[in-house]
Amino acid sequence: MKNKIFTILLGIISLNLFAQNYSQYVNPFIGTGGHGHTFPGATVPFGMVQLSPDTRIDGSWDGCSGYHYSDSVIYGFSHTHLNGTGVSDYGDIMLMPTMGEPNLDNKDYSSKFSHKNEKASAGFYSVKxxxxxxxxxxxTTKRVGYHEYTFNKAGNANIILDLNHRDKLLEGEVKIIDNKTIEVFxxxxAWATNQYVYARIEFSKPLKISKKEVNGKQESNFFTGTKLALAFSTQVKKGEKISVKVAISPTGYEGAAKNMLAEGKSNDFNEIQKQAVADWNKELSKIEVKSDDKDKLTIFYTALYHVFTQPNIYMDxxxxxxGRDNKIYTAADFDYYTVFSLWDTFRAAHPLMTLIDKKRTADFINTFIKQYEQGGxxxxxxxxxxxxxCMIGYHAVSVIADAMAKGITGFDYEKAFQASKNSAMLDIFGLNAYKHNNYISIDDEHESVSKTLEYAYDDWCIAQMAKILGKKEDYQYFMKRSQNWKNLYNPKNGFMQPRKNGNWLQPFDPREVNNNYTEGNSWHYSYSVQQDIPGLISAHGGKEKFEQFIDAIFAAPDKTTGREQVDITGLMGQYAQGNEPSHHIAYLYNYVDKPEKTDAKIKYILDNFYKNTPDGLIGNEDCGQMSAWYILSSMGVYSVTPGLPEWQTTTPYFDEIKIHLEDGTTKIITKNTPKTELKKLGFENTKSFKDFKYDELTAAPVIAADRIFDFSTKVEITPLHPSDKIYYMTLDESDANKRKTFKPYKEPFTITKTTTVSAYAExxxxxxxxxxANFNRRPNHWDITINSKATPQYFATGKLALIDGIYGDVNWRKGEWHGYQGQDLEAIIDFQSPQQITHLSSTYLQDSRAWILMPKKVxxxxxxxGKDYILLKSIDNTIEPKDEVVQIKDFSTEILPTEARYIKVKAYYFGKLPEWHQGAGGEAYIFVDEISVK
Structure with a gap:
């Protein structure tokens, strides 16, 4: 009897807990302005449907979610949206109510609106x-969107269904089931290149097709095409309501019908709205915070709301x-999800979930395993x-390692480990060079520094899994790989610096945003050794010097150089709260025994970069990461190293925080809670596993000389650790048949021929x-004048790069090409004396998506x-600008023997990007590399 009473009391407590109206503090408009990229529409936690207005259909940067607060026109209401991403997608199954004569042109069926007639709350949206x-x-429910349209005038009412809304329609299909029911495929x-959505749409009253635009099959009840829009119409009285229910499915019409049957039975809009609110309160109540400041409560619970907006359930x-192979599967014992922005969310959103939702964490990992099995x-x-x-690394392994380290069960550890190991052993995105050379250079792959650092962290995560599973050899292998950051750490300046042709890239500016880093610069990435902060401190020379280095990022000028990068926002010096690579940096003061500095920085960010306004997020929401940082930090914890079962700490932002865990216990945090308790919050009983010994990595030396030289150049080889011994070997054209061996390096030496130098440290x-490293004696002694201005990011090694005999490949981000935007290229080669010429060539690159198009003619x-020129040859381009294959074309020609001292090459740029291009109106680039004359 006592047990029954206790169970009843627990149930009452639970009901009271969930009955508290935390959803009242949710403001879905936070992040819809500025660069937050959120949407204000209706959804439920982790729901498949995100039913929201679309004010942007152009794929613009600030229109990624389909909505921006600065807009004043709504095109319609679609059922899928992305929360805070940096690339435009979704916006599926768009409906729009109108009146009068129907029109299928979005400029006509769209409508002005005013924010004063717009409301949004958890699970609800309305507008006039x-x-x-x-x-x-x-x-909404999880899989069904509920619309209610009130027509305040009598007349002809229309509901427009436009399948060409936002992204490119590859296949469209509409089936008329009856005068109240249609099915849509x-x-x-777009970003997802092959996306399937099925829908079942039910109207509350009969409607008939009044207008159609179809470029495919047309029957009385069946329409297909890649251009497909229909208007459904009826007469309405003043004040009459029409309700629409839309069930969506990723699998087929049958799935949509089943989803409708399960979640679309109700005709009571208010009942569904109340259930959505209850669903939100159940999730939001997992963390209770107390404050007299309503704005703070709103910011906190909206942040939690944004974290729970995705990943999205992706099963009927x-x-x-x-599945990832486009086949249909059944998830027998777990829930299957989609929308995994892992480069962002591994840092805070997923660690937060390990604390408050272990069951979903296991479901996410089971989803990962299935995607590995089905997609490779x-x-x-x-x-x-x-x-x-999109983005870099293989950060699913971070989520898996974090869950395993924290003792979360419900998934197959062995399968998860094998899937993780597979990611690390592929030969894509620079991994081949990374595995063989222990770092990625500019010569191997773009974004080489960021990829090296993030692969190294991920490798540490795999090592932690191996330790848990008792796999000694795997642990040792991946722990050694996790030290690869040491190959890009320049001990002379303390920065993570790119390497090219064996040397450090020069000139080097840590503020420069370029193709060697992912959405950042060296300042942002020079602290990205989350797996070995003590090792990074030691490399800097101890805690005092590392503290000075942390101070330096906050004290640096708050302007970046190089390429404009819209993601880099919320600058405090060079620290960028608006983008993820900076998110752990303020917590590093804890490692140098200066927690008061962590407290000060975190409080400043919480006070100043999160607000209860449409532009209240300092950067992209990024599928909950920006908000998860706020939630954890305001609770006084943060996961600097996911995969390590402990938190870094700061002073809690709220006076009292209650965390209701899945095991029924409650953790209470106050500003007086000892930090030793906070470090293990929620993971007090995690197991410790036997450590295996592993080898310390010896960093590769640096080889410096002139890459292109006239007669001779001096070669200097420098170790990255003072105790290292260096061994080297040289090969030139005279060594073709000689057996060469490595010999000890003692001092710089001179080379006079094109030479390959190899070296290692021990x-x-x-x-x-x-x-x-390869050092080339110039193939000629020509000079070159360029009468066009290259974009500074794309000037290779200078003007001589166009006549040095070294050709760039299709990965132009590696820096071997010259790039000229919005202008023709004109270059003049001076042979220094008259030469007889029979062959001319120059090579150009096209990457249409990146705005790089072939010249119209050369x-x-x-x-x-050098003054009077005669035209020798004009060559027209033959490659279509719409061709998105990244490719190189040699505009070469044979000519009759001609004597000249000067050759002028003129390449005419494409012009402004046309309407079909995502960057329409922007100026195209010309990318040129080698000019050859024989």
């Missing part, structure tokens, strides 16, 4: 469409889902059964990877005096 005085209300291409009520690898940035390959019997001119 000014054009025809129509009131719209939206709410939409396969589209019968548990069927579309763990997700990087997965969206709607598509791998977008310390305590451990050899570094081999470093190879002209070659000859002159004896």
């Amino acid at each position: 469409l000014d054009k025809h005085n129509i009131d719209v209300q939206l709410t 939409r396969r589209s291409e 009520v019968d548990r069927k889902y579309r 690898k763990l997700p990087v940035w997965e969206l709607a059964a598509n791998e977008t390959e 310390r305590n019997g451990e050899k570094s990877s081999f470093v190879t 002209e070659y001119y000859a002159s004896m005096n």
Whole structure:
């Protein structure tokens, strides 16, 4: 009897807990302005449907979610949206109510609106469409969107269904089931290049097709095409309401019908809205914070709301889902999800979930494992059964390692480990060079510094899994790889610096944003050794010097140089709260025994960079990461190293915080809670596992000389650790048949021929990877004048790069090309004396998506005096600008023997990007590399 009473009391406590209205503090408009990229529409926690207005259909940067607070026109209401991403997608199954004569042109069916007639709350959105005085209300279940349209005038009412809304329609289909029911299939291409959505739409009253735009099959009840829009119409009285229910599915019409049957039965809009609010309160109540400041409560609970907006359930009520191989599967014992922005969310959003939602964490990992089994690898940035390959690293392994380290069960540890190991052993995105050389250089892959550092952290995560599973050899292998950051740490300046041709890249500016870093610069990445902060401190020379280095990022000028990068926002010096690579840096003061500095920085960020306004996020929300940082930090904890079962700490922001855990216990945090308690919050009983010994990595030496030289150059080889011994070997054209061996390096030496130099370092019997550098004696003694201005990021090694005999490859981000935007290229080669010429060529690159297009034509001119030129040949381009294959074309020609001292090359740039291009109106680039004359 006592047990029954206790169970009843627990139930009452639980009901009271969930009955508290935390959703009242949610303001979905936070982040819809500025660069937050959130949407204000209706959704439920982790729901498949995000039913929201679309004010942007152009794929613009600040329109990634489909909505921006600065806009005043609504095009319609679609059922899928992304929360705070940096790339535009979704916006599926768009409906728009209008009145009068129907029109399928979005410029006509769109409507002005005013924010004063717009409301948004957890699970609800409403707005008045000014054009025809129509009131719209939206709410949802997990898989069904509920619309209620009130027509405030009598007349002809229309509901527009436009399948060409936002992204590119690859296949469209509409089936008329009856005069109140239709089925829709939409396969589209944007960021997710092959996205499937099925829908069942039910109207509350009969409607008939009044207008259609179809470029495919047309029957009385069946329409297909890549251009497909229909208007459904009826007469309405003043004040009449039409309700619409839309069930969506990733698997098929049957799935949509089952979802409708399970979640679309109700005709009571208010009932569904109340249930959505209850769903939100259940999730939001997991963390209770107390404050007299309502804005603080709103910021906190909206942050929690944004974290719970994704990942999204991606299976039907019968548990069927579309796998990564496009086949249909059934999730027997877990829930299957989509939308994994892992480069962002591994840092805080997923660690937060390990604290308050272990069950979903296990479901996420089970989803990862299935995606590995069906798609060949763990997700990087997965969206709607598509791998977008966006961002870098293989950070699913961080989520897995963190869960395993914290004792979360419900998934197969061995399968998860094998999937993780597979990601690390692929030969993509610079991994091949990384595995063989222990770092990535500019010569190997773009964003080489960021990739090296993030792969190294991920390798540490795999090592932690191996330790838990008792896999000694795997642990040792991946722990050694996790030290690869040492190959890019320049001990002379303390920065993570790119390496090119065996040497450090010069000139070097840590503030420069360029293609060697991912959405950042060296300041942002020089602290990205989360797996070995003590090792980084030691490399800097101890805690005092490392403290000074942390101070330096906050004291640096708050302007970046190099490429404009819209993601870098919220600058405190060079620290950028608006982008993820900086998110752990303020906590590093804890490691140098200066927690008061951590407290001060964190409080400043909490006070100043999160506000209860539409522009209240300092950067992209990024699928909950920006908000998860706020939640954890305001609770007094942060995971600097996911995969390590402990938190770094700061002073809690609220007077009292209650965390209700899944095991029924409650953790209470106050400003007086000892930091030793906070460090293990929620993971007090995690196991410790036996450590295996592993080898320390010896960093590869640096080889410096002139890459291109006239007669001779001096070669200097420098170790990155003072105790290292250096061994080297040289090869030139005269050594073709000679057996060469490495010899000890004692001092700089001179070379006079085109030479390859290889070297390695050795310390305590451990050899570094081999470093190879090529130094080329100039193939000519020509001079070149360039009468166009290159973009500073794309000027290779200077003007001589166009005549040095070294050709760039299709990965132009590696820096071997010259780039000229919005202008023709004109270059003049001076042979120094007259030469006989029979062959001319120059090579150009096209990467249409990156605004780089082939020149319209290339002209070659000859002159004896450098003033009077005659046209030798004009070559027209033959490659279509719409061709998105990254490719190189040699504009070469044979000519009759001609004597000249000067050759002029003129390449005519494409012009402004046309309407079909995502960057329409922007100026195209010309990318040129080698000019050859024979």
